[in-house]
Amino acid sequence: MDTFIEYVLQFGNLNKQQIDLIKNKATEVELHKDEYYWEAGKTVKQIGFLTNGVIRVFYYNNKGEEITRYFIDENHLILSGNTVDEVYTPSEYLSATTDCKLVVFSKQDWKDLSDTIIGWSSIIQKIITKHHTEKITRRSELVSQEGTERYLDFIKKFPTLVNRVPLSYIASYLGITQSSLSRIRKNIR
Template structure:
């Protein structure tokens, strides 16, 4: 039993101890070292992923070879490529570890069974989807309306704990601005 996982579920759901055990028992553990990929473009996303410890990023590589980060997944977050997982088709994105990371994985069949057996888990699942939709919309709005500096400030506010764990270039990649622009902003903020 993962104490971290148990703690997360106790704080965020009203699942019983039995249910938690049941869910836990269906999971596989995996440890990733820095830069190791959990999912590679072209592969099929076979698992639901819970990050116990560490930090993942979801990103795609465009035709010029540039990386664009879609999402960070720090400890106590869930992640997967919805499209690939739902339809079991090849993924267009990559998921890799930024730090040494521990994850729990559930196979689709197992997880679906859990969803039907444990209504409270189904509820949690819905909540996570809603939150993601809301969060994507917010990000889209910021991306459309904010200046690079506003984007950076917004990022710091939204993910204060990630700031020190991420290389700047990844923040730039997430915000859709060049690293040059980002260092300029930081320079200006220091000298004023």
């Protein structure tokens, strides 16, 4: 819980009473490796903040293959939809790649925080903007790079993930086969 509070305080000020309210509304949960945080086609009813672990966002293509869109690592909000009031039914899966710890809020509790804490919406918007910019930066270069460049870029941008995420997931994220990734890794050693 303290990790979440410390993170939020980087984007705005909160007094002790507001922090206590946030702590009272939140629940700390553990997600074991391979468990879903959410599943495609099932309405999302919570908002989370990953304090420990890695979650993979993926979908199935028309051939039934899993395609990794991106990874969520520590200190990232996991929001659903554009607004807290929106009923959000994702087309993707979020699955724990490692054992994870999250701070979770029901959508109603999240809305209550927004309605009660002056400046909460501004703080959250700053966090969302930061995460969105990171996600775009991480993905945009993949389009124009060849396999080796993609992998080297991945190592640079996700230094903590290389040894925590299975190669098959990394290959899928990079848009290359696992055998190609194995060759690339062998050639750069």
